[in-house]
Every structure is written in structure tokens, then in C-alpha cells.
Amino acid sequence: MSINQLDINSLDMILETMVKTVGDSKSEIFEIEEQCRRDFEESSKELEEIRVRVSTVIDESDSLDTKARYARKRLSEVSMFFNNFSEEQVRDAYEKAHKLQIDLQMNRQLEKQLRVRRDDLERRLKGLQQTIDRADHLVSQISVVLNYLTSDLKQVGEALKDARRKQDFGLKIIEAQEEERKKLSREIHDGPAQMMANVMMRSDLIERVYRDRGANEAMTEIKSLKVMVRNALYEVRRIIYDLRPMALDDLGLIPTLRKYLQTTEDYNENVTLSFINLGEEKRLPPKMEVALFRLVQESIQNAIKHASPKNISVKLSMTREMVMVMVKDDGSGFDASQQKEGSFGLMGMRERVDLLEGEITINSQPGIGTLVMIQVPLKV
Structure with a gap:
């Protein structure tokens, strides 16, 4: 067997490796897309539930606000004509007004938390949709590459005169494609995916902080959470921008x-x-x-x-x-x-x-x- 023939066979082996590598990349990107679709569906369901809860809480806040105003009016009347009411009536008016005011504040705080969560989910859905669209586009592009590798590129061996250059060129294509795939996977995993996981854990922490330490410290945690979400959104936009502005x-x-x-x-x-x-x-x-x-x-x-x-x-x-x-x-x-x-x-x-x-x-x-x-x- 001549050296030229051996080099052509080596090139064929490289092409087969390229086809397998690109095919595996297509499958992995497809899996990423499917996972994003599942996350999109789950987040959409949660968003719909949050919207319903927000509407319910707003209605409750309106009702509590009406009752609180009436209770304050009642308390004002009792205070103004103090001698005309018994001690029990005065205490009852004060306790009702105080309880309604506390309930109203807690309800409004819950409304703020739900609105923040709603906004977070809407941004997450937007990011997931962009990732799905990009992954779908990449799958289409890789399908074109696969078709090219399995048909037109097989004739490269007849066109190239330097067998060593053909071999190096094919290997560099594999390395570049593999490196790009690893980079995309790593950036999604270490960036937005990790940040979203931290957001979920942080949201659970906020609920505990609110229960254990009160609304002020919970609001501090929420501000920190907003910074984290903003950073995640920035990372998603940067990855998309690097792929194609x-x-x-x-x-x-x-x-x-x-x-x-x-x-x-x-x-x-x-x-x-x-x-x-x-x-x-x-x-x-x-x-x-x-x-x-x-x-x-x-x-x-x-x-x-x-x-x-x-x-x-x-x-x-x-x-x-x-x-x-x-x-x-x-x-x-x-x-x-x-x-x-x-x-x-x-x-x-x-x-x-x-x-x-x-x-x-x-x-x-x-x-x-x-x-x-x-x-x-x-x-x-």
C-alpha cells in the first residue's frame, strides 16, 4: 500500500470521527433544548399559579384595606366619645383596628414577594425561550454540517495534494468543534444554570428569613436576589451575544x-x-x-x-x-x-x-x- 493511499485512508478515518463527533454534539444540544423545554413548561405553570395568587392577594388587600379604614373610623369614634363606651368596647375597637392593620401589612408584603417571583419567572422564561431558539438553530446548522461531511467533504481527499495538511486540517476542525461545544456547555452550566439554581435556593431562604426574622431582613435578601437574577440575565445575554449578536x-x-x-x-x-x-x-x-x-x-x-x-x-x-x-x-x-x-x-x-x-x-x-x-x- 502506498503512502498516498495510506493518507487517504487516514483522512477517511478522520471524516468518520468528525461525523460521529458532530452527530454526538447534535444529540447533546438536542438534550439541552429538551431540558429547557421541560423547564419552560414547569416555569410557565408556576407563573400562571403565581399570577392567580397575585390577583387573589390583591383582592384580599383591597378587602382588608376597606375593613381597616372602617375599623380606624370606629376607633376614632370610640376615642372621641370615650365616656359613652365601655372598657370592653374600647379594647375591642382598638384590637380589631390593630389586627386588621397588621393583616393588611402582611398581605401587602406577600403581594410584593409574589410580584418579585412573577417577574423572576417571566425573565427566566424569556431566557429559556432564547436558549431553546438558539439550540434549535444550532441543531439545524449541525444537520447541514452532517450532510456536508457525509457527502461533499468526502471528495476533499481527491482535491487536496498535501496529505499531511489534509489530516491536520481535519483534526483542527474536530478540535475547534469540540472546544466550541465544551465552551457552550460549560458556560451554560457554570453561568445561567448555576445562577438559576442559586436563585431557587435563595428564594427558599427568603421565606425562612421572613418567617424567622421579619419583613425588613427579608427585603434585604430580596434585594440581593434581584442582583443575582440581574447577573444571570446578563450572563445569558452575553452567551447569546457571543454565539451571534x-x-x-x-x-x-x-x-x-x-x-x-x-x-x-x-x-x-x-x-x-x-x-x-x-x-x-x-x-x-x-x-x-x-x-x-x-x-x-x-x-x-x-x-x-x-x-x-x-x-x-x-x-x-x-x-x-x-x-x-x-x-x-x-x-x-x-x-x-x-x-x-x-x-x-x-x-x-x-x-x-x-x-x-x-x-x-x-x-x-x-x-x-x-x-x-x-x-x-x-x-x-
Whole structure:
């Protein structure tokens, strides 16, 4: 058996591994989606019960308020004409007014707790729905990838001349896909899922604090719980934003880049990021906006991960015929004339630009920094 034949067989084995890995990923994402659907149904039922209880408590509060006003009026009359009533009548009027006032306060406190729980459930349902939608979209995308792996990609061996590069490329695809799957699972588990579990435990604690220590300390716990829920919501939005910024579809490339740079700067305190738009601000074809956003995102992440820069600037210019993007950093840089082992991120960037029929130039020197320039034609 020749070496070339052996390499082709190795590539076939890699493709089979890729198909199995992607298929397993699809099953795991589907399980996450189903679990979210179950949680959504349970939370929806609880939310409906809470809404009914809120309505009931409001009615009770209105009734108690009416009775309390009547009792206070009665107490006022007794106090005004004290000599006309017996001691027992005076005591009874006072006790009734006091008891109704206490009942009213407790009922209103319960109403506040139920409203907070209702709001928490509504936010949780919104987050779960977003996760379900994203998981459903991912399953669809993975189905397309599986179809590609089982059909078109099997012909890659005939098109590639360097068997070793084919093998490395296939392995990197597996690693990247596996790493992304682990990252998504880990972020959901360690972030929103853990925070939601803490919210549930904290809500039980609030009930005990209210019973044992009173409403003031319970309100302190509720404020802390609101901070925890707000942080969970922030984490969910961040994960969704990392997967695909919704602003890209709604607002376009330039506002999304501004938001992405601000968010990235918030998460990386030692780096200052700036954005300058030098040309027209207009919408581009969706596929082009996605590709350009990913190219900028990859350039920035490469700089932060490998070059430890203090400043990163992004400049974008749009004309009628061309879109030009420049990403410059003052990091450690590298020797651009040498092909760095495992530099599949740069290879992926070049492939994206080729699909847009554009050009990409990467200028870098050790100790000076890196400049990535991308030019993409706009077809009228």
C-alpha cells in the first residue's frame, strides 16, 4: 500500500470521527433544548399559579384595606366619645383596628414577594425561550454540517495534494468543534444554570428569613436576589451575544461592531479598544455583514489571546465600490513571513475573505504589533 493511499485512508478515518463527533454534539444540544423545554413548561405553570395568587392577594388587600379604614373610623369614634363606651368596647375597637392593620401589612408584603417571583419567572422564561431558539438553530446548522461531511467533504481527499495538511486540517476542525461545544456547555452550566439554581435556593431562604426574622431582613435578601437574577440575565445575554449578536440582524455591521468592542473592553480591563467609521454608514448584504464581523472578531481575539496588547483600534470605511477594514494592535506581534504551526485561525480568515472575493493583508513584526487590512468589493 502506498503512502498516498495510506493518507487517504487516514483522512477517511478522520471524516468518520468528525461525523460521529458532530452527530454526538447534535444529540447533546438536542438534550439541552429538551431540558429547557421541560423547564419552560414547569416555569410557565408556576407563573400562571403565581399570577392567580397575585390577583387573589390583591383582592384580599383591597378587602382588608376597606375593613381597616372602617375599623380606624370606629376607633376614632370610640376615642372621641370615650365616656359613652365601655372598657370592653374600647379594647375591642382598638384590637380589631390593630389586627386588621397588621393583616393588611402582611398581605401587602406577600403581594410584593409574589410580584418579585412573577417577574423572576417571566425573565427566566424569556431566557429559556432564547436558549431553546438558539439550540434549535444550532441543531439545524449541525444537520447541514452532517450532510456536508457525509457527502461533499468526502471528495476533499481527491482535491487536496498535501496529505499531511489534509489530516491536520481535519483534526483542527474536530478540535475547534469540540472546544466550541465544551465552551457552550460549560458556560451554560457554570453561568445561567448555576445562577438559576442559586436563585431557587435563595428564594427558599427568603421565606425562612421572613418567617424567622421579619419583613425588613427579608427585603434585604430580596434585594440581593434581584442582583443575582440581574447577573444571570446578563450572563445569558452575553452567551447569546457571543454565539451571534442579534444587533447584527437588526441594526447592521457598524452599530454591532461598536457594541462588540465596548463589550470586549469590559471583559478585558487591560486593553483599550477604539472604533472609527471613516465612510458611509449603510447596511450591507447579510452574509457580508456576518463575514466582516467575524473577521474583526477573529482579529481582535487573536490579538488579545496571543499578543497581549494595550490598545486595539478598528477602522472601517465604506464607499460605493469597496469596504475596507483595518484592525491594528500594539502587541508583541509575530513574524508574518513564517507559517506558524497550528495557525488555522488565519487560514479561516483568508478563506472567509476569498469567499467574499476580497483581499486580506497581515503585516506584523515581533515587538511592534500587527495590522490586519481587509478589502472587500461591493457588487452593485
